Amino acid sequence: MSLAVLVYFEKTQTPEILFFGLFAMSFVFEIFRVMVPLKGIYELSPFIMIIGTRILVFSRLFGTISLFISSVYAAGLDMQKQGRMVIGLIIALMVISFRLPVNGFSWDTSFTMIFAYSSMFRFTELFLVLITGTSFLIAAYSRGTVDYRFIALGSLLVFLGRSLLFSADTWLTPVPALIMLVIGTWLITARLHQVYLWL
Numbered sequence: 001m002s003l004a005v006l007v008y009f010e011k012t013q014t015p016e017i018l019f020f021g022l023f024a025m026s027f028v029f030e031i032f033r034v035m036v037p038l039k040g041i042y043e044l045s046p047f048i049m050i051i052g053t054r055i056l057v058f059s060r061l062f063g064t065i066s067l068f069i070s071s072v073y074a075a076g077l078d079m080q081k082q083g084r085m086v087i088g089l090i091i092a093l094m095v096i097s098f099r100l101p102v103n104g105f106s107w108d109t110s111f112t113m114i115f116a117y118s119s120m121f122r123f124t125e126l127f128l129v130l131i132t133g134t135s136f137l138i139a140a141y142s143r144g145t146v147d148y149r150f151i152a153l154g155s156l157l158v159f160l161g162r163s164l165l166f167s168a169d170t171w172l173t174p175v176p177a178l179i180m181l182v183i184g185t186w187l188i189t190a191r192l193h194q195v196y197l198w199l
Contacts, residue, residue, distance in 0.1 A: 001024035001158075002025070014073075015077075016070045016074050016192055017070075017189070017192055018070075019066045019070035019082075020066070020188060022062070023063045023064075023066040023070070025063075026059045026063030027162075028059075029056060030056070032052040032056045033056065035049055036111040036112075037111065046104030049102075049105075052113070053104075053115055055097075056112065056113075057100060057115060057121070058097035060125070060166070061093050061097065061125075062090070064124075064125045064128050065093070067132055067159065070132075071139070074139035074148060075135040075142065076139070101116040102115040102116070109169035110169045112167075129155070129159045132155050132159075133155055133156050134152075137149060137152050140152070143195075147191040148191070148195070151187060154186070154187030155184065156184070157180045158181055158185060161177045161184060162177075164176060165177035165178070165181070
């Protein structure tokens with residue numbers, strides 16, 4: 001995802017691609033799931049497991065909301081200070097994720113620690129992604145370009161691919177997840193590049 005952003009937008013600065021890049025960057029924090037198998041080898045304390053889970057929850061929310069903000073900019077938000085928005089988002093999500101009750105002794109089959117309100121968390125993510133797709137469709141209508149329809153489809157594909165990848169507990173599941181991520185990323189970056197090529 002990062003390579004696609006670099007290839008298409010090396011010299012073009014756009015808010016949509018900035019927040020899509022932040023969405024892509026949020027995948028890095030999934031490395032914290034490795035704590036679960038390491039716990040059996042190194043006897044990690046539950047406190048470390050809880051902190052890692054809070055960081056994981058933060059990154060997943062951060063990724064979803066970054067994708068949502070990207071669509072809001074496409075639909076017509078005209079706020080120039082993206083840095084302030086990112087800092088405000090980080091602070092708000094840190095407060096939410098570090099107050100979330102986490103069980104340091106149990107995890108699911110995808111090596112994600114069990115935390116409270118997980119069903120509400122998934123519902124919120126789904127709601128934000130539906131609004132994201134709708135915002136890109138609004139952008140297609142308001143800007144009179146069909147490219148944003150493909151970007152809306154791409155945003156749904158990257159979210160579905162991400163969700164499948166994060167919940168994968170077999171060796172086969174990552175294959176369709178990665179295919180969806182690749183196609184979705186290509187649709188978003190190639191079509192955004194096309195949009196800004198004509199501006």
